[in-house]
Amino acid sequence: MRTNDVMLQTVTKVVTFLILMFAVHIFFAGHYTPGGGFVGGLLTASAIVLLMLAFGIRTVKKIVPINYVVMTSVGLLVAISTASASVLFDVPFFTHAYDYFDLPLFGKTSLHSALLFDVGVYLVVVGVTMTIIQTIGEDE
Template identity: 45%
Template sequence: MKKQSNDVFFQFNAVIIFLIIMMYAVSIFFGGHYSPGGGFVGGLLLSSAVIIIGIAFDMKTLNKMFPFDFKIVTGIGLFFCILTPILSWTYHKTFFTHKFGELHLPIFGEVHWHTAMLFDLGVLLAVVGTSITIILSIGENE
């Protein structure tokens, strides 16, 4: 007699954990310039959240939930990493000179931003794209 697997409890908890890790990753990303964190740590947290969904469900469900190529995400991240320091040259400033300002976001309120956040966003996207691509390529072989 075949034992029936009931993964509903595990899958429900995985979705809750996914949402908690995603919120914490965004918090780490935005706080990265004033405390430890930033794009790399935020990217690792986002990747771990996606991987938890892949473990709880399966690779087909993961591909349905995130229907984009993570290699392209890596490319977009690298584009931001290259574009950010080059933007300083358009203002006739030295390489990697940053601009500062205030930005109003609906959920977060007033956020102090600078162009280093664009660089960190590029790092975040590159880390997420690379790590998820590696995990998915390992998972496809099984």
């Protein structure tokens, strides 16, 4: 049965990019305010789920050709290597370093190495969530 969901598809084309932008914002806001890799990953996953709702699972696989299992393992690798890199500098495991830099357009910014760990968390969360949803959605 062919059904017509013009409304859902039109709204999705706008709202997906809003959600992705909000995910990036909340990912970078994560150090001093609420947010971080976990919530950013969940928001990205929900944007992809919205695309799947509107356009079907096969179309989304063509748009975003990512193997989510590989994505999960890459994220775990990034997180673990960032955490254990502190051992090389003779400080305890998971110690993170930060410094202040003068970036163009942002002014004085504090850059933390914890952000790299958060990238790992982000990849793991997106990968695991999308693996679960694809596995549930695909079986009969």
